[in-house]
Amino acid sequence: xxxxxxxxxxxxxxxxxxxxxxxxxxxxxxxxxxxxxxxxxxxxxxxxxxxxxxxxxxxxxxxxxxxxxxxxxxxxxxxxxxxxxxxxxxxxxxxxxxxxxxxxxxxxxxxxxxxxxxxxxxxxxxxxxxxxxxxxxxxxxxxxxxxxxxxxxxxxxxxxxxxxxxxxxxxxxxxxxxxxxxxxxxxxxxxxxxxxxxxxxxxxxxxxxxxxxxxxxxxxxxxxxxxxxxxxxxxxxxxxxxxxxxxxxxxxxxxxxxxxxxxxxxxxxxxxxxxxxxxxxxxxxxxxxxxxxxxxxxxxxxxxxxxxxxxxxxxxxxxxxxxxxxxxxxxxxxxxxxxxxxxxxxxxxxxxxxxxxxxxxxxxxxxxxxxxxxxxxxx
Amino acid sequence: xxxxxxxxxxxxxxxxxxxxxxxxxxxxxxxxxxxxxxxxxxxxxxxxxxxxxxxxxxxxxxxxxxxxx
Numbered sequence: 388x389x390x391x392x393x394x395x396x397x398x399x400x401x402x403x404x405x406x407x408x409x410x411x412x413x414x415x416x417x418x419x420x421x422x423x424x425x426x427x428x429x430x431x432x433x434x435x436x437x438x439x440x441x442x443x444x445x446x447x448x449x450x451x452x453x454x455x456x457x458x459x460x461x462x463x464x465x466x467x468x469x470x471x472x473x474x475x476x477x478x479x480x481x482x483x484x485x486x487x488x489x490x491x492x493x494x495x496x497x498x499x500x501x502x503x504x505x506x507x508x509x510x511x512x513x514x515x516x517x518x519x520x521x522x523x524x525x526x527x528x529x530x531x532x533x534x535x536x537x538x539x540x541x542x543x544x545x546x547x548x549x550x551x552x553x554x555x556x557x558x559x560x561x562x563x564x565x566x567x568x569x570x571x572x573x574x575x576x577x578x579x580x581x582x583x584x585x586x587x588x589x590x591x592x593x594x595x596x597x598x599x600x601x602x603x604x605x606x607x608x609x610x611x612x613x614x615x616x617x618x619x620x621x622x623x624x625x626x627x628x629x630x631x632x633x634x635x636x637x638x639x640x641x642x643x644x645x646x647x648x649x650x651x652x653x654x655x656x657x658x659x660x661x662x663x664x665x666x667x668x669x670x671x672x673x674x675x676x677x678x679x680x681x682x683x684x685x686x687x688x689x690x691x692x693x694x695x696x697x698x699x700x701x702x703x704x705x706x707x708x709x710x711x712x713x714x715x716x717x718x719x720x721x722x723x724x725x726x727x728x729x730x731x732x733x734x735x736x737x738x739x740x741x742x743x744x745x746x747x748x749x750x751x752x753x754x755x756x757x758x759x760x761x762x763x764x765x766x
Numbered sequence: 767x768x769x770x771x772x773x774x775x776x777x778x779x780x781x782x783x784x785x786x787x788x789x790x791x792x793x794x795x796x797x798x799x800x801x802x803x804x805x806x807x808x809x810x811x812x813x814x815x816x817x818x819x820x821x822x823x824x825x826x827x828x829x830x831x832x833x834x835x
Contacts, residue, residue: 516777517777517780518776518777518780520775520776520777523828528827537823537825540823541822541823544823545817545818545819545820545821545822545823546776546817546818546821546822546823547823547824548823548824548826549823549824549825549826550826550827550828551825551826551827551828552827552828552830553827564830567830568830571828571830572828656818659780659814659818660815660818663783663811663814663815666783666784666787666807666811667807667808667811669787669790669791670786670787670790670804670807671804673787673790673791674790674800674801674804677790677793677797677800681797
């Protein structure tokens with residue numbers, strides 16, 4: 388007889404499984420139920436058929452296809468008893484979707500789920516700034532998409548600062564890298580003084596065309612959620628016009644292709660130069676109009692003053708004529724005489740005279756000095 | 767990157783120019799202010815044009831930690 392410890396026995400069982408089970412050749416197919424992600428890194432679900440159930444467990448980075456409850460999958464891996472709890476489970480290495488159109492089905496399920504959560508809600512779409520200064524570009528530096536994007540941006544605009552986050556755009560590591568790049572681009576600069584100027588105005592995610600399998604990174608929930616969480620407005624253009632990935636659906640603005648992204652990002656330099664010229668012309672015209680108005684106003688003021696002066700002159704000359712008509716000298720000229728006393732005060736009444744008083748008499752052509760002989764009232 | 771973000775914020779300068787154009791359109795008649803604004807508009811337009819004709823786009827690759835490629 389032989390005795391074993393529990394630990395030794397389970398280790399023996401696990402070793403045996405490992406020795407007899409070909410984890411690369413044999414897959415277990417079934418329907419997913421109770422799919423769950425814990426702590427953002429562990430995936431577990433039940434794989435079922437009509438009569439049986441198997442608990443499947445794997446780290447999230449090994450999950451390369453969108454898995455949901457109700458999907459048929461093929462699971463590769465090792466059967467294992469977890470010693471601490473004595474629980475039998477299947478430790479998955481790889482999961483493939485099973486059946487016809489499985490990828491489309493999986494995609495539809497993910498889309499439906501995220502849509503219900505409100506990730507594609509049009510009301511939360513932000514618009515892009517008209518003149519971005521600094522952008523985060525997430526793309527593969529070797530891709531044609533990157534080349535096309537940069538070429539069009541250079542053709543159209545200048546002075547832009549582009550931070551390139553080089554990522555893989557297909558394959559199993561792509562989603563994780565892309566999601567991480569989105570997070571890094573969103574991370575504020577550690578120096579608060581530089582924070583504002585290092586902020587990105589737009590985040591762009593782009594790649595060229597490919598098959599549904601090749602574009603799956605852009606339907607990955609991690610990428611979609613990272614875009615959803617981005618504080619920077621997002622512009623996403625994947626593949627051709629006809630390809631619509633979830634990343635594009637969650638983006639604030641969708642570009643149909645990489646070149647379309649470039650066109651949506653920056654305006655055309657020539658259009659802006661034209662607009663600048665038009666603006667300047669408008670301002671100059673308006674100023675001219677104002678100057679004309681002001682000079683018309685000034686002219687009017689001047690001519691008003693002129694008219695006023697003229698009127699004054701006119702008035703004063705008639706006044707002069709009137710005054711002149713009162714001038715006693717004019718009366719003398721007509722044959723009358725002015726009598727005044729010795730001090731030159733005019734005498735208009737006999738009361739001012741008495742016999743012996745001197746008086747002056749002014750006539751048309753000279754003066755006469757005389758003495759009063761007698762004073763008598765008018766008869 | 768140690769270089770500062772573009773010395774002139776293109777968007778802000780462009781907006782200021784548009785505001786001046788709107789001010790003139792409104793027909794406020796103040797000669798002194800009008801002349802000051804006109805001068806500013808000319809200066810802004812010159813800066814903006816200069817920026818469009820000279821500066822190039824700068825690309826800088828950002829290395830992400832924990833990445834091997």
